Amino acid sequence: MTTPLLDVMGLSRRFGELAAVDDVSFTAEAGRIVSLIGPNGAGKSTIFNLLTGYLPLSRGSVSFRGRRIDGMNTCRIAELGIARAFQIARPFRGLSVRDNVKVGALFGNRDNRGLGVVDEALALAGLTELADRPAAELTIGQLRKLELGRAFAARPHLLLADEPLAGLVPAESEEILASLKALAARGAGVLLVEHDMPAVMKVSDRVVVLEAGRLIAAGRPEEVNRDPRVIEAYLGQEAP
């Protein structure tokens, strides 16, 4: 069996008495999109914070490309090739789109520096036409693309995308999904946290479902979609 790109085992994080993430295990593979879904408070953002070294684990292990990364700091983890795209972009507003994306290239995967990285990231994120525009002039949809472009410029082996579709109109969502698929087609893994269930079901190779910190189901979209535990977890919420 080949080593998965990301191998999360028994991941746990407590905040005082609260088990925000409780013994969660899953993998992510190169070239695949894996979505982490679950109702509000399920632990999705906490998992991103644990994987990126922003928060220390209470228990468990995280291996990336065959080496343990739990306990490493955020900079080291970024250098090894995990990039994170936040829901709320905070660009350098006075800089152009191109220069913001260039900044992303400075902080990324150390194996993959080189000419063309910025242009490639701009193209992949659908930003080529906007490259000379000041970031301060962008719409929400364009800012979301910039956030992805900045992450793409890091040439990640794994992208953690945090609610990239939130607040977007369908046409914008389609463009973002196309960018994520294009990144995966180039061989990167994508870990997606997203509340837009039709989009998740359409774009994901695999879906991991969390509820109150625990993993309750994992599998192909059509499998988790009909899993009674998943349906129950979403009762009263938008059904997946």
Ligand SMILES: Nc1ncnc2c1ncn2[C@@H]1O[C@H](COP(=O)(O)OP(=O)(O)OP(=O)(O)O)[C@@H](O)[C@H]1O
């Ligand atoms: N720094 C913190 N201190 C204390 N509790 C926290 C902290 N961060 C998260 N939590 C709690 O941990 C649980 C999981 O939160 P988390 O933000 O990971 O959920 P989520 O699945 O990302 O939710 P949402 O979909 O609303 O973003 C929640 O009960 C939350 O209140």
